[in-house]
Amino acid sequence: MAEPSIASVAPVGSTAEPAVLAAEGLRKAYGAVVAVDGISFHVRRGEIVGLLGPNGAGKTTTINMVLGVLAPDAGRIAVEGLDLATRRADVLERINFAAVYSPLPGNLTVAQNLRVFGMIYGVPRLAERIEELLAEYDLARFRNTKSGVLSSGEQTRLSLAKAMINRPRLLLLDEPTASLDPAAARDMRERIRRFATGGTGGALWTSHNMNEVVEVCDRVLFLSRGRILLEGDPRALPAEHGKANLEELFITVAREPLSLGEGQA
Amino acid sequence: MSLVRPGRVAAVVLRHFYLIRGSLSRVFPLFVWVGIDMVLWGFISRYLAAAGGFRFSLVTALLGAVLLWDFQARVMQGVTMAFFEDVWSRNFLNVFASPLRLSEYLGGLVLSSIATSAVGLAVMLVVAVAAFGLSYAAYGLLLAAFLLVLFLFGIALGVVGAAVVLRLGPAAEWFIWPIPAVLSPFACVFYPLATLPEWMRPAARVLPASYVFEGMRAIVAGTAVPAGGLLVGAALAAADVLLACWLFRGVHRYAVRTGLIARYAAESVS
Numbered sequence: 001m002a003e004p005s006i007a008s009v010a011p012v013g014s015t016a017e018p019a020v021l022a023a024e025g026l027r028k029a030y031g032a033v034v035a036v037d038g039i040s041f042h043v044r045r046g047e048i049v050g051l052l053g054p055n056g057a058g059k060t061t062t063i064n065m066v067l068g069v070l071a072p073d074a075g076r077i078a079v080e081g082l083d084l085a086t087r088r089a090d091v092l093e094r095i096n097f098a099a100v101y102s103p104l105p106g107n108l109t110v111a112q113n114l115r116v117f118g119m120i121y122g123v124p125r126l127a128e129r130i131e132e133l134l135a136e137y138d139l140a141r142f143r144n145t146k147s148g149v150l151s152s153g154e155q156t157r158l159s160l161a162k163a164m165i166n167r168p169r170l171l172l173l174d175e176p177t178a179s180l181d182p183a184a185a186r187d188m189r190e191r192i193r194r195f196a197t198g199g200t201g202g203a204l205w206t207s208h209n210m211n212e213v214v215e216v217c218d219r220v221l222f223l224s225r226g227r228i229l230l231e232g233d234p235r236a237l238p239a240e241h242g243k244a245n246l247e248e249l250f251i252t253v254a255r256e257p258l259s260l261g262e263g264q265a
Numbered sequence: 266m267s268l269v270r271p272g273r274v275a276a277v278v279l280r281h282f283y284l285i286r287g288s289l290s291r292v293f294p295l296f297v298w299v300g301i302d303m304v305l306w307g308f309i310s311r312y313l314a315a316a317g318g319f320r321f322s323l324v325t326a327l328l329g330a331v332l333l334w335d336f337q338a339r340v341m342q343g344v345t346m347a348f349f350e351d352v353w354s355r356n357f358l359n360v361f362a363s364p365l366r367l368s369e370y371l372g373g374l375v376l377s378s379i380a381t382s383a384v385g386l387a388v389m390l391v392v393a394v395a396a397f398g399l400s401y402a403a404y405g406l407l408l409a410a411f412l413l414v415l416f417l418f419g420i421a422l423g424v425v426g427a428a429v430v431l432r433l434g435p436a437a438e439w440f441i442w443p444i445p446a447v448l449s450p451f452a453c454v455f456y457p458l459a460t461l462p463e464w465m466r467p468a469a470r471v472l473p474a475s476y477v478f479e480g481m482r483a484i485v486a487g488t489a490v491p492a493g494g495l496l497v498g499a500a501l502a503a504a505d506v507l508l509a510c511w512l513f514r515g516v517h518r519y520a521v522r523t524g525l526i527a528r529y530a531a532e533s534v535s
Contacts (some may be wrong), residue, residue: 067358068361069362069521069526069527070519070526070527088364089366092363092364093364095362099358102359103355105354105356105360107284107287107350108283108284109283115279116276116279120273120276120360122270122272122273148535162359192317
């Protein structure tokens with residue numbers, strides 16, 4: 001599959017706006033185990049890209065590399081044209097993330113957490129921004145509640161509020177709805193959709209809920225054994241591969257990746 | 266662009282201020298243990314002084330030594346405790362996937378430690394002076410020099426402790442708590458360096474604290490403080506801070522290369 005390189009997304013010297021995220025030739029191995037094997041992809045402004053694949057496919061490794069907490073063995077990551085390896089702090093100012101396995105400190109209150117992370121991200125007019133987020137994420141009544149005693153749904157809303165505090169250009173969401181009930185998950189999806197349609201940034205989203213992916217994502221990347229096996233519109237991709245829906249395609253990727261052309265990659 | 270943004274450093278300090286303000290279990294240790302140490306050693310000093318036969322002030326020698334040593338230990342613990350709060354709350358991903366630079370993070374830990382150890386120092390001074398008549402006039406301006414050397418060495422130990430825990434995992438905190446006790450025989454807190462057997466002396470000479478306590482004993486004995494020794498102690502302490510920061514940076518790079526930070530939720534990653 002032809003994958004766009006950083007150069008093709010933002011040619012050097014061109015006036016074209018660079019992709020929000022451009023990853024080129026990312027590779028990461030743990031000893032003999034290759035977790036991510038030379039993948040390239042991009043996320044454009046206003047776009048939600050789903051990063052899909054079975055457990056161990058390399059999704060979280062990819063996200064950790066984009067977050068700068070895991071150094072790739074090879075490859076390059078750029079956010080709005082800034083190289084993560086050389087402009088780490090500048091890049092991370094433009095990014096934020098929410099992940100179910102990375103809750104905010106439970107011994108701080110909701111407002112304290114937002115204040116501390118707002119200061120870390122250098123948010124201007126922080127007090128005003130915190131009030132906006134408390135209202136938008138229905139957290140105002142928990143303002144002085146320790147984050148650790150919130151329900152999982154409330155904690156997820158707080159994580160997302162923190163993820164939005166710096167108005168990120170790139171939002172990374174690692175299974176953000178995994179612990180949510182259906183109503184809370186729908187609210188979450190609507191918020192992320194609003195973020196993308198706002199046109200200020202793009203999002204990279206991992207999920208195991210294929211209905212959710214169809215509803216939210218503009219484009220999906222199927223990872224298998226560290227490689228991008230398929231890429232396309234989640235609503236069209238199943239039919240292109242003779243499957244009834246995205247879940248069926250996912251199961252095929254997980255069980256029989258070779259039947260979808262992994263061997264040709 | 267500046268290397269350190271004060272707002273980010275302040276965010277790290279603010280986090281620890283929020284934690285301490287909202288928790289009696291974090292406030293008490295700031296002054297209770299040092300207060301108990303002062304009372305205990307104050308009575309021991311008073312008892313030994315009453316027994317007689319000493320040519321110097323036991324209160325100044327013993328209680329002063331305990332105060333200075335406790336101060337250094339509090340500085341070290343101030344840094345490690347601030348770091349451990351991020352370990353215990355599994356906050357590493359939030360911290361290290363943010364624009365916070367290592368210099369800003371460590372700067373925040375150090376400032377947090379200054380605040381907490383200043384509380385302990387103030388309590389020790391009040392108890393030692395008010396209850397046991399410890400006279401700081403005896404030390405004169407050198408007290409500031411002593412405190413500075415011990416402060417720097419405490420910072421270095423704290424940063425090393427944080428690096429060890431970052432590298433070996435949360436369970437390694439049990440290696441960190443005994444560090445002051447392990448170093449104390451070599452630091453010559455209560456006896457001259459010459460008391461040590463030959464094989465222990467080289468280790469004592471590389472510890473900045475040993476020069477402070479040698480200087481303190483010179484004051485108590487009424488002899489001249491070896492200025493060269495104190496300068497060596499200060500230089501060693503400053504070098505230790507740089508070495509500790511270099512070590513932390515190296516461990517952080519290792520953690521980013523191996524994925525340690527991303528996987529840090531496990532109790533032990535070694």
